[in-house]
Amino acid sequence: MRSRPQDKNTDFKMSSKAMARLMMGTCVLAAILFIFFLGSDTPSAAAQNQPIAFSHRLHGGRLKLDCQFCHFYASRSSSAGVPSVRHCMRCHDQVESKSPEVQKLREQWEKRESISWTRIYDLPDHVVFSHQKHVQAEVACAHCHGKVENMETVVRLQDEFTMGWCIQCHREKSASLECLSCHL
Numbered sequence: 001m002r003s004r005p006q007d008k009n010t011d012f013k014m015s016s017k018a019m020a021r022l023m024m025g026t027c028v029l030a031a032i033l034f035i036f037f038l039g040s041d042t043p044s045a046a047a048q049n050q051p052i053a054f055s056h057r058l059h060g061g062r063l064k065l066d067c068q069f070c071h072f073y074a075s076r077s078s079s080a081g082v083p084s085v086r087h088c089m090r091c092h093d094q095v096e097s098k099s100p101e102v103q104k105l106r107e108q109w110e111k112r113e114s115i116s117w118t119r120i121y122d123l124p125d126h127v128v129f130s131h132q133k134h135v136q137a138e139v140a141c142a143h144c145h146g147k148v149e150n151m152e153t154v155v156r157l158q159d160e161f162t163m164g165w166c167i168q169c170h171r172e173k174s175a176s177l178e179c180l181s182c183h184l
């Protein structure tokens with residue numbers, strides 16, 4: 001918060017004790033706000049509740065794997081999809097095979113079971129969405145999902161998928177505004 005310039009010139013006097021108390025209060029408030037905003041960027045309890053501690057920061061960020069290397073349906077179908085255990089095992093059959101988290105992956109692999117990842121994004125059923133159309137129109141993943149390559153676990157940074165938000169970009173890019181394009 002910026003202090004208003006005229007505050008400097010007031011002849012309002014304050015004891016140093018009161019001043020210290022005020023400063024203290026301000027610091028505490030700032031700390032609380034800081035933690036609050038920091039909190040919105042760190043994994044929420046729900047997001048950490050994934051069956052395997054998969055990190056986008058590691059795979060997308062550090063290893064620089066392309067988003068569509070794993071979410072390969074994005075360019076071909078309405079949903080981007082989440083990769084299968086088989087896809088992970090291409091590397092993890094060898095890589096980090098002693099890690100407890102990778103052991104969990106192997107167990108699923110051996111049981112031929114898929115992983116029940118907790119969904120982060122989910123539009124109401126009456127809305128139609130297509131990844132393919134947006135990938136074709138070259139709308140970046142980050143435009144809608146934020147910088148996922150910097151996230152340990154995927155979190156919704158803001159509740160942005162309102163109708164107004166979709167419409168605003170559709171208007172700017174001359175995409176469809178027809179009700180029936182987005183609603184069944």
Ligand code: HEC
Binds near residue numbers: 071
């Ligand atoms: C090595 C494979 C891999 C790569 C690379 C990868 N992802 Fe993912 N992604 C996953 C897996 C597995 C999940 C499900 C678990 C989770 O939510 O973390 C997921 C989940 C997501 C979700 C949340 C889906 C939902 O609603 O539940 C989004 C959004 C996402 N990824 C976007 C991206 C973007 C953007 C990139 C590129 C920066 C990327 N991913 C790179 C494997 C990958």
Ligand code: HEC
Binds near residue numbers: 055059089099101
């Ligand atoms: C292209 C190869 C590749 C693919 C595909 C891949 N990973 Fe990884 N993964 C790695 C590498 C390399 C590391 C270790 C990076 C490091 O720490 O240096 C790693 C680390 C991990 C770790 C952390 C291990 C530990 O305890 O430190 C987990 C958990 C993990 N991967 C899960 C997955 C899951 C789940 C998938 C599928 C959605 C997946 N990985 C797909 C290459 C891959």
Ligand code: HEC
Binds near residue numbers: 124135140143161
């Ligand atoms: C125009 C906005 C937009 C763009 C661009 C976008 N997404 Fe999505 N994404 C969404 C919405 C909306 C959903 C929720 C869809 C639903 O509930 O039907 C979603 C859901 C997902 C999911 C969950 C599984 C699924 O398919 O529903 C993954 C994974 C994902 N996106 C990854 C990506 C990746 C990777 C890219 C870039 C190649 C990308 N998204 C680009 C808006 C977008």
Ligand code: HEC
Binds near residue numbers: 129165176
């Ligand atoms: C950043 C811009 C942007 C955002 C945000 C966005 N869209 Fe789009 N959308 C586009 C563009 C560009 C196209 C492609 C238009 C074309 O091909 O003529 C498109 C196409 C579509 C189509 C296909 C329409 C058709 O008639 O083929 C649907 C459905 C759609 N968007 C739904 C949504 C929904 C639902 C949301 C919000 C969750 C959304 N879009 C958010 C830019 C955006």
Ligand code: HEC
Binds near residue numbers: 123167170176179181
């Ligand atoms: C570009 C995509 C798009 C277009 C075009 C669109 N909508 Fe929507 N609409 C959405 C999305 C996304 C939601 C869900 C918003 C949410 O969950 O907050 C929604 C929600 C709604 C709802 C439910 C509101 C609510 O509170 O849940 C109604 C009613 C609705 N739309 C009517 C319309 C009508 C009428 C038109 C045409 C004039 C239209 N929509 C055009 C994307 C679109």
